[in-house]
Amino acid sequence: RPLRGQERHACQEKCSIIIRRRILGLRRRNGGKKRGRGGLRERGRKRANFFDEYQLEGVAPDANEICLEVTPENLSRALRTSQNAKCVKIKLTKKHCPCLTLVAELPTLSSVSRVVTHDIPVDVIPRRLWHDFKEPSMPDFDVSIYLPPLKTMKNVVDRMKNLSNFLVMEANLNGEMNLKIETDLVSVTTHFKDLGNPPWGDDGSPGRSQSRDPEVMAHTRVDIRKLQQFLMGQQVNPSKAMCNIVHKRIIHLILLHEDVSLQYFIPAVA
Amino acid sequence: MPLSTQSQTGGDNYVLVASLDNVRNLSNILKAITFKDHAIFNATPNGLKVTVEDSKCLQANAFIQVNLPGVYHQRGLMATALRMCYNGYGYPLTLFLEEGGVVTVCKINTQEPEEPIDFEFCSTNVTNKVILQSESLKEAFSELDMTSEVLQITMSPSQPYFRLSTFGNSGNAHYDYPKDSDMMELFQCTKTQTNRYKMSLLKPSTKALALSCKVSVRTDSRGFLSLQYLVRNDDGQICFVEYYCCPDEEVEEE
Numbered sequence: 375r376p377l378r379g380q381e382r383h384a385c386q387e388k389c390s391i392i393i394r395r396r397i398l399g400l401r402r403r404n405g406g407k408k409r410g411r412g413g414l415r416e417r418g419r420k421r422a423n424f425f426d427e428y429q430l431e432g433v434a435p436d437a438n439e440i441c442l443e444v445t446p447e448n449l450s451r452a453l454r455t456s457q458n459a460k461c462v463k464i465k466l467t468k469k470h471c472p473c474l475t476l477v478a479e480l481p482t483l484s485s486v487s488r489v490v491t492h493d494i495p496v497d498v499i500p501r502r503l504w505h506d507f508k509e510p511s512m513p514d515f516d517v518s519i520y521l522p523p524l525k526t527m528k529n530v531v532d533r534m535k536n537l538s539n540f541l542v543m544e545a546n547l548n549g550e551m552n553l554k555i556e557t558d559l560v561s562v563t564t565h566f567k568d569l570g571n572p573p574w575g576d577d578g579s580p581g582r583s584q585s586r587d588p589e590v591m592a593h594t595r596v597d598i599r600k601l602q603q604f605l606m607g608q609q610v611n612p613s614k615a616m617c618n619i620v621h622k623r624i625i626h627l628i629l630l631h632e633d634v635s636l637q638y639f640i641p642a643v644a
Numbered sequence: 645m646p647l648s649t650q651s652q653t654g655g656d657n658y659v660l661v662a663s664l665d666n667v668r669n670l671s672n673i674l675k676a677i678t679f680k681d682h683a684i685f686n687a688t689p690n691g692l693k694v695t696v697e698d699s700k701c702l703q704a705n706a707f708i709q710v711n712l713p714g715v716y717h718q719r720g721l722m723a724t725a726l727r728m729c730y731n732g733y734g735y736p737l738t739l740f741l742e743e744g745g746v747v748t749v750c751k752i753n754t755q756e757p758e759e760p761i762d763f764e765f766c767s768t769n770v771t772n773k774v775i776l777q778s779e780s781l782k783e784a785f786s787e788l789d790m791t792s793e794v795l796q797i798t799m800s801p802s803q804p805y806f807r808l809s810t811f812g813n814s815g816n817a818h819y820d821y822p823k824d825s826d827m828m829e830l831f832q833c834t835k836t837q838t839n840r841y842k843m844s845l846l847k848p849s850t851k852a853l854a855l856s857c858k859v860s861v862r863t864d865s866r867g868f869l870s871l872q873y874l875v876r877n878d879d880g881q882i883c884f885v886e887y888y889c890c891p892d893e894e895v896e897e898e
Contacts, residue, residue, distance in 0.1 A: 526746065561736075564748040 433501055440466065441499035441507055444474065452476045452492035460487065472498050510639060513626055515618035516592035518574055519545040521627070522566045524615055527553075528605040530564045535598050537562065540643060543601070544593030545619055547571050547586055555598070572616050592621040594642045601625075604638045612636070660687045660730040667726040667741060669877040670708060676855055676875075676885055677704040679848035684757045685737065687730070695760045702845040703761055704852070707884040730754075763888040769864040772799035772837055774806050775830035776821065778856045778873070784808055784819040785850045788843070792817075794892050795843050799863060800836035806861070810843075829858065839867040840892040849873075852885040867891035 432438035456462050456478035467475040476492040499507065521527060530553055534541055538555040545551040549569040555562050604627055612629035619625055622642055629636040664670055677683070677696045686693040691709035727740040736751040788795065789812035796809040806821040806828075823831040849871055853859065856873035863869055871887040 522746070526744070530746075530748070558753070560750060560752045562748060562750045564746060566746055 437501060437504075439504075441501075441504055442466070442472075442474070443497040443499055444494060448494045449474070452494055455490060455492070456480070466496075467493070469493050472496050513618065513620050513624055515626065516586070516621045517545045517547055518572050518616060518618045519547075519549065519551055520570045520572060521615040521617050522551065522569055524605055524612070528602075531598060531601055531605055534562060534564075535602060539598055540595055541598040541601060542593050542595045543617070543619065543625055544591040545569075545617065546591045547588040550591075551617075552591070592619040594619055594622055594625050594640075595644075596625055596640045597643055600640045604640070657731060658729045659732045660728070662687070662692065662726075662728040664726040664728075666723040666879070668724070669879070669881070669883070670726065672855055672877070673706045673708065673875060673883055673885065676851040677706050677848070679704070682755070684760055697761060698845055698848075700761060701842070701890040703763060703888045704848070705884075705886050707886075709883065763868055763870075763890075765862075765864055765868055765870050765888055769866075770862045770870075771835055771865050772833040773830065773860065773862045774799065774821075774828060774833070775858060775860045776806075777827045777829065778853055778859050780821065780825070780827035781859055782853055785853055787817075788847075789814065789817055790843065790847070792843055794840040795846050796838060796840045797861070797863070797869065798836070798838045799833050799861070801833045802836070805831070805833070830860075837863055837867065839863060839869065841869055841889050842892050845889055846887070849887045852887070856885070 430438065430440065432440055453476070456476065459478040459480050461479045463477045465475045465477070467473050469475075472495070473493040474496050476494065478490045478492075480488045480490055482488050531541065534553065534555045537560060538557050540555065542554040542556075543551070544554070549567065549571055551566045551569055553564045553566075612631045614630040615628070617625060617627050624642060625640045627638040627640070674683075674694060677694065680696050680698060682696070684695040686695065691707060694706045694708075696704045724741055724743040726742075729738045729740070731738075734754075736753050739750040739752070741748045741750070788808075789810040791812035791814070792810035794811065796807075796811070798804060798807040798809065800806075804818075804820045805823040808819040810817045821828060823833075852871075852873045852875070855875045857876055858874040860872040860874075861869070862872075868891065869887075869889040871889075873885040875883045875885060877883070
């Protein structure tokens with residue numbers, strides 16, 4: 375089954391691909407190198423179900439990983455042409471430079487398939503820089519809540535963007551979420567109710583959520599454009615969409631779709 | 645719409661509460677007169693009047709009248725309902741918008757209103773008046789030569805009866821509407837008048853024209869122009885939008 379182009383919305387900036395024994399991760403960092411900056415994260419879990427064949431020989435036996443950097447546009451373009459392929463193989467090769475070679479077998483009217491090959495130049499990230507690409511851990515959140523229908527959320531956020539560059543997202547353990555903007559002239563608050571809160575249990579939920587007053591809101595103020603960017607991912611049609619809020623620090627958004635999770639971290643602005 | 649108003653409600657101490665089943669009609673009317681950043685909202689027992697002015701020469705008013713109670717209109721599936729509340733001087737205008745169970749609250753800060761200009765346009769002073777079906781004017785307005793600085797309106801009991809003229813880079817253009825045309829619902833012209841109005845001032849009126857089914861065009865002895873648009877929305881409710889405009893320059897009457 376061909377990899378779908380979820381990395382499409384990573385735009386022009388470089389995207390890193392981390393290939394591990396169990397996980398294929400695509401990750402885009404927004405500008406700077408520091409952890410905690412906003413960024414788009416994608417992760418394939420349970421690669422056994424996603425790929426028919428998966429062979430990896432990492433950098434070293436104790437570091438069975440490969441870390442690559444690629445321009446997402448190149449990858450998504452190649453994937454787009456393979457959308458109807460019978461079969462797609464992705465290999466790391468060395469042509470004039472290291473490449474991700476995508477070989478797609480496309481159906482034709484005759485019995486003979488047409489084979490299309492794309493060589494996508496990549497940069498191999500040396501091991502000494504891997505700490506830069508370390509996956510951020512799930513933050514110790516104050517509130518976790520299911521998101522409203524992404525399409526509705528997108529409509530609301532798009533209209534709010536006309537009025538302000540910054541938005542406050544707040545939510546509580548009562549399934550209530552508010553999106554707020556405020557300027558000199560106007561304040562607008564959209565109220566969502568009955569959203570439900572994910573039942574984090576022994577997964578490592580922070581202890582404080584048990585004793586937290588369900589009415590109290592955790593809130594974070596963010597750049598509205600970053601939220602808009604995330605909401606463009608609604609075309610992925612997730613089976614689950616949720617949000618973890620660390621009060622005044624970070625918004626952690628998660629979309630789940632079959633074997634794939636898309637995670638987005640948006641840091642707070644003052 | 646229907647728009648219902650109350651002068652006072654119990655617990656909330658609002659001096660104005662206005663409710664609408666479907667905000668789309670109000671939204672369209674307001675968009676039709678939004679050519680400036682500020683508007684004056686005037687609430688009376690009869691309904692809402694929204695006024696926008698431009699350089700003391702142009703004034704647009706939208707009237708959203710109160711409907712009699714007891715009329716129930718089925719809300720469409722995707723309709724957004726509106727409740728508009730105002731606590732009085734110094735308080736923001738609060739809008740409650742509801743769509744599919746999601747409520748959005750907007751608080752718009754209010755400012756000191758300027759007194760709207762009184763154009764002193766009264767029906768007793770009207771020299772010429774025509775009422776046209778909007779269809780006929782829509783075409784003309786969409787084709788108006790925008791390189792012309794003015795729109796000239798000629799009204800006369802004799803030929804050409806009702807004429808719109810532009811003087812642009814590509815030449816002069818005239819749109820004539822004979823008095824016995826199908827589109828002409830009323831023709832009352834007492835004397836020949838030709839007046840010019842700044843195109844930039846009148847161009848925004850095209851939006852109101854687009855929403856309307858009928859237009860009345862009146863000029864008074866000073867050459868002041870009154871355009872009145874009858875807007876009938878999907879529910880069959882009627883609203884009015886009117887424009888007043890000062891003439892640009894004196895033109896010798898023929």
